[in-house]
Amino acid sequence: MRDVNEFTITEAVKQSFHADDERFKFLLEKLLDHLHDFTRETNLTHEEWMGTLNFLYDCGKISTPERHEFILLSDVLGFSALVDMINTRGGATEGSNLGPFYLPDAPTKELGSDLGGERTGACVLCTGIVRDTLGNPLPGAIVDTWQADSAGTYPIQEEGQDKYDLRGVFTTDDQARYYYTTVLPKPYTVPYDGPVGKLLRAGKRHAWRTAHLHYIVSAPGMRAITTEVFFDGTEYIDNDAVFGVRRSLVAKVERVKPDETFDFELERRPDARIRFDFVLAPGE
Amino acid sequence: MRDVNEFTITEAVKQSFHADDERFKFLLEKLLDHLHDFTRETNLTHEEWMGTLNFLYDCGKISTPERHEFILLSDVLGFSALVDMINTRGGATEGSNLGPFYLPDAPTKELGSDLGGERTGACVLCTGIVRDTLGNPLPGAIVDTWQADSAGTYPIQEEGQDKYDLRGVFTTDDQARYYYTTVLPKPYTVPYDGPVGKLLRAGKRHAWRTAHLHYIVSAPGMRAITTEVFFDGTEYIDNDAVFGVRRSLVAKVERVKPDETFDFELERRPDARIRFDFVLAPGE
Missing domain, CATH: 2.60.130.10 (Aromatic compound dioxygenase)
Structure with a gap:
């Protein structure tokens, strides 16, 4: 059976996608490369990972059609x-x-x-x-x-x-x-x-x-x-x-x-x- | 006055943060490096950028204490x-x-x-x-x-x-x-x-x-x-x-x-x- 480790998982995730749209595939693969590298380079802990996901959850909760907290986040991060x-x-x-x-x-x-x-x-x-x-x-x-x-x-x-x-x-x-x-x-x-x-x-x-x-x-x-x-x-x-x-x-x-x-x-x-x-x- | 361009903005954003917590600063800088590089490498369009932010908005909207769509997103992306x-x-x-x-x-x-x-x-x-x-x-x-x-x-x-x-x-x-x-x-x-x-x-x-x-x-x-x-x-x-x-x-x-x-x-x-x-x- 297949095995994955912290280095091979990025390729495994990429290969799980079979998108027809070449641009979608390209964007997704670049994003996976960067975010997986970020995770590896920082030795991200479970607490930091969960903290990040809960931060996104909170951004979602405060958002309304009049207030898009993710745009604001994108703004303040340049x-x-x-x-x-x-x-x-x-x-x-x-x-x-x-x-x-x-x-x-x-x-x-x-x-x-x-x-x-x-x-x-x-x-x-x-x-x-x-x-x-x-x-x-x-x-x-x-x-x-x-x-x-x-x-x-x-x-x-x-x-x-x-x-x-x-x-x-x-x-x-x-x-x-x-x-x-x-x-x-x-x-x-x-x-x-x-x-x-x-x-x-x-x-x-x-x-x-x-x-x-x-x-x-x-x-x-x-x-x-x-x-x-x-x-x-x-x-x-x-x-x-x-x-x-x-x-x-x-x-x-x-x-x-x-x-x-x-x-x-x-x-x-x-x-x-x-x-x-x-x-x-x-x-x- | 200061000017920024598509290459110098990453440093400008980093320098805008003055966190005491070294680990927070490190994580934030690595994340900025990777996500700004992603944006530059893909020549991300406004439509793709907005599509991504709206995807996150939608993840927030469907989330409840029992259903954390951001964890699920993290799961399926490895x-x-x-x-x-x-x-x-x-x-x-x-x-x-x-x-x-x-x-x-x-x-x-x-x-x-x-x-x-x-x-x-x-x-x-x-x-x-x-x-x-x-x-x-x-x-x-x-x-x-x-x-x-x-x-x-x-x-x-x-x-x-x-x-x-x-x-x-x-x-x-x-x-x-x-x-x-x-x-x-x-x-x-x-x-x-x-x-x-x-x-x-x-x-x-x-x-x-x-x-x-x-x-x-x-x-x-x-x-x-x-x-x-x-x-x-x-x-x-x-x-x-x-x-x-x-x-x-x-x-x-x-x-x-x-x-x-x-x-x-x-x-x-x-x-x-x-x-x-x-x-x-x-x-x-």
Whole structure:
């Protein structure tokens, strides 16, 4: 009869799978190699193994359709960021975290609209051009944005607020520009009342995300990008809890001079301006 | 400001942790190395990444205190077996799956007792000696056993059955022997109605465990072992769904001759016999 030992078991497990899908087989075999090697290299004890499985169990228990603790775990361990990095097309704007607050049916807004309304906080003009990787402007590109307020809260998180607030879907004009005003968002913490919070505390890590604006930018024939824009000099810019920051995604927040004029219409006069251009690569 | 890319992010994540516990730090860093390498080597897509996290989410959702889908996942991917192998002490009986049906408060039974009662199935004498790694017999060792019946079912799984049935805690006699009769257990399937079942189907794998008896054997001053005893020639002995089988844990089921006598008292006359000696190493 067949026998297996701590070295041959990895091959035995691989051979037990007979998947037709070559990619599935490849992923599974790579995962088995890495996780079995991890187990061997660390001489993992039963207590550590069970502790790990119970940690996953606890992540499952706290998860709801609104709170996916495994995504949060992936975020704080840098996997989400790594997957974003790997999947960035050469020349295109780097990808960054989608996060848990995206809504696919946010309201369409006119260019120049203000998303902030009567909220407290600096009013910033967000503006830039959407181009392809050859530098050609992309009029008619879709810029879908969502963000936290100046207290670091997304309206969707607060009872009694309109969940579509601080969101907007813009279409670039004939010069491929987008422009709108909003409140400058502030840092906030990822949920740390669950298993991932325990992990952060065990590692003496904070749960703060540096301030950011979320974007999904797309255009016909181009590969859509999911990314974030960060602000130079903001708190936690160098130690964002989910490793979302890339240098190329950091914009300056510039003061708008009292006598400054704009060559487009704005619903509200801004205190400051963030310029950020997006670049899309050809693709599906 | 700091920047990270797909190669430097692993170090950045490691440096974000400031754990006092050296072992925790070591395990975390090894896990990050392996899982980030996995991600890079496979060029994991967003869809595959999200599919994996949703698989874990689904495992969490189906789990209950009685059904720990993450243990089952660990079992079918050979991790549980690997952890058992790594933690086997030299010279001691090899470890194997604890499984989900252990009860820590099973009833104490007299040597020679019958666990099977009026159940259908072959009556087998289970007997052997408990020794230390130098070959010294260990009288007073504790042999805690539990098993499925001849339909492959644990009484704990069936409404209306006594959950302590087919279980017993024996103490070895002055010759370090254990002996009792029971029904010969049969193969059964691990639960395959959840995410792990989907994984098995995707890999064209069956869910059968070959027949086995569970044991936890302990003695003062010795390291307890959790293991299983398997039967030569049984179905699935070469492709147990959870990779529990080791050659050293396979016993022969021998016919008992009609005129055979025993040098101990038995509550019930057996049809067959399984001999298996356990060896314990010194330890906690």
